[in-house]
Amino acid sequence: MKATLARIRARAWNGQPPDGRLSVVAALIAIVMAMPVAYVVWRSAFAGVDRWARLLDTRVPGLLWSTVSLAVGVTAIAVALGVALAWLVHRTDLPGQRIWRWTLALPLAIPPYVGAIAYIVVLGPRGWVRDWLGAPPPVSIYSFAGALFVLAVFTYPYVFLVTGAALSRMGRAHEEAARSLGLGPLGVLRRITLPMLRSAIGAGAVLVILYVLSDFGAVATLRYTTFTSAIYYQMGGFDTLSATVLSVVLIALTLLVLGAETFGRRRARFHPSGAPRPADLVELGGWRWTALGFVVAVLTISVLLPVGVLVYWSVIGVAEGALDARFWGYALNTAQVAGGAALVSMVAALPVVYLRSRHASLASAALERLAYAGYALPGVIVALGLIFFGIRYLPWLYNTAGMISLAYVVRFLPQAMQSTGSSLALVSPRIDEAARVSGLSPLAVIARVITPLVRPGLLAGGALVFVSSIKELPATLLLRPAGFDTLAVRVWVEASESVYYLAAPAALVIVAFSVLPLKWLLDRY
């Protein structure tokens, strides 16, 4: 028996099991990360056959249609926009390329629920367009079309960035060969460039789909119901078990997308060939100005107009005294919960990442996967799991600010893991060995040798978690204790009452903070 266990352990760790304490710490972290989601799935088992049958008959088909149709529609638009812009910026003589490269990524700094609010101000039934033209737009913003538009406008940069990165890394041998054989610029684009970009476009599309599946704020603001908003509102009824059933369906949907992505990545046929070198650009000729107009139009719709709306209402708000003691209280609450989450994430990321990097094996890969559970799955589900779990097993933490921070860590720890991991990859394992030889225990090696070396990655990871936490909405709404609102909560509350002059300053602070990590993101791609 003991021998069998030892054999299993050896195989799981690929023949080099790590220090016991280290693996226990990493396993604990991974389990805490996966616990909320696992608990939701577990609770759904108690929903009873009747409830499952009723929901699968009545609720689920409609939600599947509304959610999937939105995800597909948004992805189609985001891919079209993102690829077109990436090609224009990286492969043509479009004027002002260097500026567009980063400005076109800026919509990522605007949380889609803030974007949705801005567009309600402009296009809503009592919006600016109605004031200017005397009639609101023919299509209501509170509709499928509205959600489609807003989500596409604020998610296309995922495709733009990933595709652009692939374009700038892609060797030009194939394209040049095709051109020398007489293919025109559009022919090269269609028959060579786009097929080679397929896996990059796919990766960007998956990011968009996953975002749409998980988005709560934008669809709820636009009164369009997908799984996430249905789950959230189910919490307003008396029937939490139904919320767990809907969550399980949404988890299945998300896993399906992730599975398809893994499958697609395995099938990718093209690899970067040749060293990147300065591109000889497609000359747009007379189309230059049309292309420039297109880029400026996208930028106007996705950045200038929404930020303009926020600034407009912020100016009114500040004049009305919106920046009062309450506002700063909300800001401090936000800094507190997001800061706490960032600190914990920095501490918790290292053991898991270290294990994965220095003891590559089935077991460490499994732990890493577990830690991704709360990141891949929608925040509403994480919050639901934490509520159930917290009330029963963590009464001392329940209804404190700490609970919100924990939700942020569960949701965003992988961001800290990724950035710490890329720093750790630059540190040679020989350094660890040298430290061990000189008598340090494995945990001491991490604390005293590795930590200082990966500090840039750790700090960047902490900053990413901080910014994601500032923006987070559904878990904050569901978990906040009495008398504890954050800026994101205030944006949500004030905007739902159409009190835009109070919503805008808080939203603008969130956007301003979100711009900071974009720089890091852009360096990475």
Added chain:
Amino acid sequence: MSRSRLSIVLLLGIFLLASAALAGCTGRDSTPAEAPEVSTPESLVVYSSRNEKFVDPLLEKFTADTGIEVSVLHAGDAVVNKLKEEAGNVQADIVIANDIGALEYLRLEGLLASPGEVEGIESINAGYRASDDSWIALSARTRVLMYNKDLVSEEEIPSRIEDLTDPAYGGMFAITRGGNSGMIGHVSALRYEWGDERTEEWIAALKENAGAIMEGHGDIRRAVGAGEFAFGLVNNYYYHQQLAEPTGNNVGVVYPDQGPGEMGAVVNGAGVGMVAGGPNPEAARVFLEWVLLPENQREFSWASLEVPINPEIEAVPEARPISDYVVHAMPLRELGTVWEDTRTLIERAGLDLELK
């Protein structure tokens, strides 16, 4: 690269400082004052499902008057569910609800407690209190039809709720989603009057005939005020609120079903309840006695432009006193026993509880 690293370090420094500075505050927040046998309580936890603009000024006045610090959670309809989930680990002392049905439902679930002797409670008619005084209704709202005077005259809109399903009004008006507490209370009253079958048919027809189904009454009043719809089914204080708007305020009101032999307008209330097993029961009792003081009863109703339940308290000028029109006969506390059934019936009739 070095510049971006610098900005990251700066950013981290800022929030480290902020978190450190706040560490002291959290300590205080997370441990409620546990001072047994001290006669002056220090804190009170309130869960409210009302609009926070109505509740916050009242609670601020309470703190100013008594020195008791209030932590309030504004969580809309989720309050009931939260109290249920927290039954084993009670967090709140007082619940303020928009709907008597919700309060009575909580009482029936064993989540409210009798406060014992409370000074001033006789000022509220016994029909507007729980049998054990665990909740007290303070303000009333009546289901009315608010219309846009630029678009229609009083004669052009229905005088009976039943007629909302008349195709002549197709697409002209807005209602709330089925899960709105005002809607639930209204449907409960209709069931009491008409029976389940007829009510269910009426809801199904209503859903088809309405021009829009909205999240809340605030959306309806703004939409009617702006002329998006000719009229809407709202609580009367939304009409009072719309009158106070700088624009879109040319609106009128119809109190429905006032004719001889008709059912009368449907009334619901808002009130306060004492949570069973809350952390600060003494402060909860202080709050109940405080809120029953005439000036605070007035504040409770006036903040939302509702009508005080207590006839001694003057009503907002634009409101018709509750004695002025025919009111439906069902006792308010009946709402609690049928609450869940009514939700099921509404959903079965095809009117979604939540917007899809």
